Amino acid sequence: MPRPRVLPYIILGLLNKNGMMSGKDMISEFKTDISEFWTVSHSQLYPELQRMVDEKQIKVAEDVEVKDRKVINYVIEAKGQETLKRWLAEPITLKNDELTSLKLYCISDQRAPILQQILKQCLALHQQKVVHLKARKELLFGDELAIKANYGHYLILSRAIERESDYVNWLQSKIN
Amino acid sequence: MPRPRVLPYIILGLLNKNGMMSGKDMISEFKTDISEFWTVSHSQLYPELQRMVDEKQIKVAEDVEVKDRKVINYVIEAKGQETLKRWLAEPITLKNDELTSLKLYCISDQRAPILQQILKQCLALHQQKVVHLKARKELLFGDELAIKANYGHYLILSRAIERESDYVNWLQSKIN
DNA sequence: TCTTGCATGTAAAGGGTTACATGATTTG
């Protein structure tokens, strides 16, 4: 199985959040607000939009107002909202955790139950990570000599523990 | 240009660090110590090893001792050491920063000048990131209302700032 | 009308993963 696709969900998330959008609007939002976590090229976006129209996830918006340019506007359909909802509700695992920030980005409402659900799953996952990393550090670098022999490895392992611990603390502060 | 290749450099880094290794040895180290940052499948590794032998970056090690199995052992060549050195010395940018941990992993010696060089470049880069993210937060969420309207976005932006700030502090603590 | 810019669209090339294959070695 190839790498799971992310783009369709982000498209749904944006349309669900912002209402009507064109491909250009999406690319603009990708660059300004999402580029920190994820990137996409326009040559990937436009075919994907067409595919999603075929799948009835989204539809071309009737240009109510001006038909200024060759801009094509899209809106989300009911099926797309279902797809988005299922994606957000997927259990968070080591494999898909890199998408968690993107999922959060799609959730506007502070009181949405799915938000706390995601934060809690994320917390559990990263608490596990901390435990695993600390055990690994103890095993590999319990001896001072080992640190000198593999200093770079020691550095990134120490850093990973600090990073994950910091993340865990932050997650806890955001959970009710 | 397609995504720049990482695997050859990791292979060189491992061989430089560990001496003689077989493909299986590498996969084993990938899984135990590097999987936190990077993954590779064996179907990618073995052809790459052959390519690198053709390029004289590495060579098949004469089985000095036992020829127990069909295991093939490799050692790094002078050309490979040069390649590795150049890779480690490449300036760190937003594009290639995701590889920085892997580079550090390849550096055993705490007093290697390249190590401090990498840490300093990394620091500068992430300090810039903090500045940029804080400006973005001020712009987007200076208003309390905006936070409620896009809570998920607010969350990941706040988190990014904290994560980057924490990283900056850590980097500073490791720089002479 | 001609040029330039721009939103959208298409093509080609390489990276990466999963699934399957090979051949030797251990194990019963």
Added chain:
DNA sequence: CAAATCATGTAACCCTTTACATGCAAGA
């Protein structure tokens, strides 16, 4: 000697990016 294991090898498929293409529209 048969069967299972395992290091290595191969094939097919999709994702992603870069480069190039199209066609309309604003402005000179």
